Amino acid sequence: MAQGGLSRLAIARLESAGIPAAPLLRRAGLTPEVIAEPDQRLSARSQIAFLDEAAKALKDDCLGFTLARDFDLRKVGLLYYVMASSQTLGDALKRVARYSKITNEALVFGCREGNNLTLNLSYSGVPRHSDRHQIEFCMFGALRICRVLTGHNLVPQHFSICHHRAEAVSEMARFVGTNVTFGADTDEFSLNVDARDLPLVHFDPYLNELLLKHCEATLAGRRTGMPQLRTRVENAISSLLPHGRVIAEDVARSLGMSKRTLARKLSAEGLNFNEIFQELRRDLAVGYLADRKLHVSKIAWLLGFREVSAFTHACKRWTGKTPSEMRPASAY
Numbered sequence: 001m002a003q004g005g006l007s008r009l010a011i012a013r014l015e016s017a018g019i020p021a022a023p024l025l026r027r028a029g030l031t032p033e034v035i036a037e038p039d040q041r042l043s044a045r046s047q048i049a050f051l052d053e054a055a056k057a058l059k060d061d062c063l064g065f066t067l068a069r070d071f072d073l074r075k076v077g078l079l080y081y082v083m084a085s086s087q088t089l090g091d092a093l094k095r096v097a098r099y100s101k102i103t104n105e106a107l108v109f110g111c112r113e114g115n116n117l118t119l120n121l122s123y124s125g126v127p128r129h130s131d132r133h134q135i136e137f138c139m140f141g142a143l144r145i146c147r148v149l150t151g152h153n154l155v156p157q158h159f160s161i162c163h164h165r166a167e168a169v170s171e172m173a174r175f176v177g178t179n180v181t182f183g184a185d186t187d188e189f190s191l192n193v194d195a196r197d198l199p200l201v202h203f204d205p206y207l208n209e210l211l212l213k214h215c216e217a218t219l220a221g222r223r224t225g226m227p228q229l230r231t232r233v234e235n236a237i238s239s240l241l242p243h244g245r246v247i248a249e250d251v252a253r254s255l256g257m258s259k260r261t262l263a264r265k266l267s268a269e270g271l272n273f274n275e276i277f278q279e280l281r282r283d284l285a286v287g288y289l290a291d292r293k294l295h296v297s298k299i300a301w302l303l304g305f306r307e308v309s310a311f312t313h314a315c316k317r318w319t320g321k322t323p324s325e326m327r328p329a330s331a332y
Contacts, residue, residue, distance in 0.1 A: 007035060028049035128163075156178060157178075163183070229266065233251060246304060284302070
């Protein structure tokens with residue numbers, strides 16, 4: 001579940017463009033009544049679907065980035081104030097990693113210190129391949145928050161996003177200050193390790209103590225559990241596809257179990273590895289083909305096919321159509 005703040009930002013953008021949001025909400029399985037209630041939580045999957053619909057209606061293929069660049073940071077709510085009242089940037093990032101699930105259970109933030117200070121994102125209970133706009137909003141929004149809270153124009157040492165785009169987006173690179181790498185293994189950006197000790201301009205120890213107590217109490221009251229096995233398998237397969245042949249043994253190893261254990265657990269849920277693999281490939285193919293700038297040969301490679309002909313045969317098996325026939329008449 002998610003608090004829906006990002007959906008409300010998208011609705012405000014739709015309204016400013018004179019585009020009715022209600023039909024788009026319905027297509028995503030949401031209602032205006034749910035969105036109108038600030039305390040009403042909504043499905044993270046529905047939010048992802050709604051952002052896709054809004055991006056198409058607005059003809060903004062970079063909607064997540066656009067919203068992250070322009071919105072009032074205070075609309076992040078509790079999490080923003082927890083970060084802003086912290087003493088240093090390192091403290092703030094550790095706290096967003098611990099408390100982000102309070103506002104969006106699907107997004108998992110991680111903070112890693114070593115030769116640099118790294119913030120990474122992953123998904124829990126939601127297939128990573130289903131999203132572009134929410135993850136881009138969070139990535140670019142997090143960097144913007146780091147800059148505002150420190151008063152420094154921080155430039156990451158690297159900035160990477162898992163999903164693919166047909167071509168480099170120069171506007172994103174200008175915002176970040178360095179190249180944005182798409183099709184990476186992880187969603188993350190790294191800052192110079194010295195950024196960890198940068199003082200925050202709104203440091204307030206008394207407010208921070210109050211907010212931390214509230215967050216800990218909220219966290220303790222939340223029921224947590226492992227994400228669905230199918231979603232974990234899909235996310236593992238997605239990261240391996242462009243690297244060549246995906247085998248169950250490698251996926252099982254990435255999930256911390258043996259191939260036999262994985263097969264047994266899938267069977268207990270009425271699933272098998274090959275079906276998940278083929279259905280995921282099909283869903284990814286549909287998504288990639290919607291981007292007319294992506295050449296069919298590149299899509300074949302992204303899906304782990306060594307030859308375009310093999311990809312074509314697979315498309316015919318999945319849908320009865322060739323890749324060119326599967327492409328929509330127009331996109332954005």
